[in-house]
Amino acid sequence: MEPHQDHRGQPAEPGPPPPPSSQTTARLSVRERLARWNSKRINWRVLAVLAAAALILALWIDARSQIRALQQDLVRKLAEVDNYDRESRQAATQARDTVRDLEYRLGAIESQVAEAQSQRLAVESLYLELTRNRDERILAEVEQILLIASQQLQLAGNLKAALIALEAADSRLQRADSAQFVALRRAVRRDIERLRSMPYVDVAGMSLRLEAVDQEVDNFPLAMHERPAEEEPVAAQPDEGALTRLAREVWRDVRSLVRIQRVETEAVPLVSPSQAFFLRENLRLRLMSARVALLAHEGDSFKRDTRDAVDWLQRYFAASDREVGQALTTLRQLAAAEVAVEVPDISGSLEAVRNAKVVRERRLR
Numbered sequence: 001m002e003p004h005q006d007h008r009g010q011p012a013e014p015g016p017p018p019p020p021s022s023q024t025t026a027r028l029s030v031r032e033r034l035a036r037w038n039s040k041r042i043n044w045r046v047l048a049v050l051a052a053a054a055l056i057l058a059l060w061i062d063a064r065s066q067i068r069a070l071q072q073d074l075v076r077k078l079a080e081v082d083n084y085d086r087e088s089r090q091a092a093t094q095a096r097d098t099v100r101d102l103e104y105r106l107g108a109i110e111s112q113v114a115e116a117q118s119q120r121l122a123v124e125s126l127y128l129e130l131t132r133n134r135d136e137r138i139l140a141e142v143e144q145i146l147l148i149a150s151q152q153l154q155l156a157g158n159l160k161a162a163l164i165a166l167e168a169a170d171s172r173l174q175r176a177d178s179a180q181f182v183a184l185r186r187a188v189r190r191d192i193e194r195l196r197s198m199p200y201v202d203v204a205g206m207s208l209r210l211e212a213v214d215q216e217v218d219n220f221p222l223a224m225h226e227r228p229a230e231e232e233p234v235a236a237q238p239d240e241g242a243l244t245r246l247a248r249e250v251w252r253d254v255r256s257l258v259r260i261q262r263v264e265t266e267a268v269p270l271v272s273p274s275q276a277f278f279l280r281e282n283l284r285l286r287l288m289s290a291r292v293a294l295l296a297h298e299g300d301s302f303k304r305d306t307r308d309a310v311d312w313l314q315r316y317f318a319a320s321d322r323e324v325g326q327a328l329t330t331l332r333q334l335a336a337a338e339v340a341v342e343v344p345d346i347s348g349s350l351e352a353v354r355n356a357k358v359v360r361e362r363r364l365r
Contacts, residue, residue, distance in 0.1 A: 135360060138176050143353045145169040150346055163195045166346065187352035194344055201339055207291050209334060213327045214287045217280050221318045283312055299339050306335040
């Protein structure tokens, strides 16, 4: 567009711009709005980029921290696995040692089992051999038990031991449960009832009581050593004078120089130390003789020996002593007991078992 020229052909000076029209004003406002909108759009993009960068940085930092935590956890797990592996190796070594020990023990047990089986076979063969002669063996056992009971009765007079032996024989026959032993068992039961009806004499208890007295003989004081009881001193009166107290003590000492005692029994025998020794030994012999008579069930000898022991204790020893008094009481009780009991015999049971053996031998023939 060329500049405006005047009528002289020279260019004319530019005048003031023409006033913008309404259309031009509208275009300018639209452009300004677009420019503003574009500037705002650029700002939002920058903010979005910055936000995205911050988010990526946060994610990267979080990922790094997680990776570091995973690395630490991995290191810890590896250490735990190493410890577990070490413990597993130790456990495996111990298990190997235990297995070896168990194998050794198993071998020893197997050898013992084999030995036990061989012994069991030997016992079974022996048992089979014994069962063939079962009745003969039972009769032999019963006869041996009855012989022991008879010896206890005849030699020691021990009713209790004989009764126990007869009950053992009856129990053995009961376990056998054989009809051919009925007569033998009836005879044994008859002797058992007869022994139970006999009076029981506690020979062992009485013998122990005599032995207790025998052990205390050395502690018994002699009667000649016994002294009268001392008079109790008179208590001093609170208002008593010194001269009166002195006179009373002098009078008491003077009275103690001479003692007068009334003896209503016979004079106490005097014995020398050597005679005292033999006196105690003779008393022991009396007690021993009483024990022998007790074991032999000799009532007269037992009573005579115990009474003599009581007489010696009363004559030569201090009866006021507590131990001597207890010994006298024990000996008097023993002297009053009956020891002469008629000892029964068990010949009926012995004859029954011998007859059973004879009958069995005849059957075998």
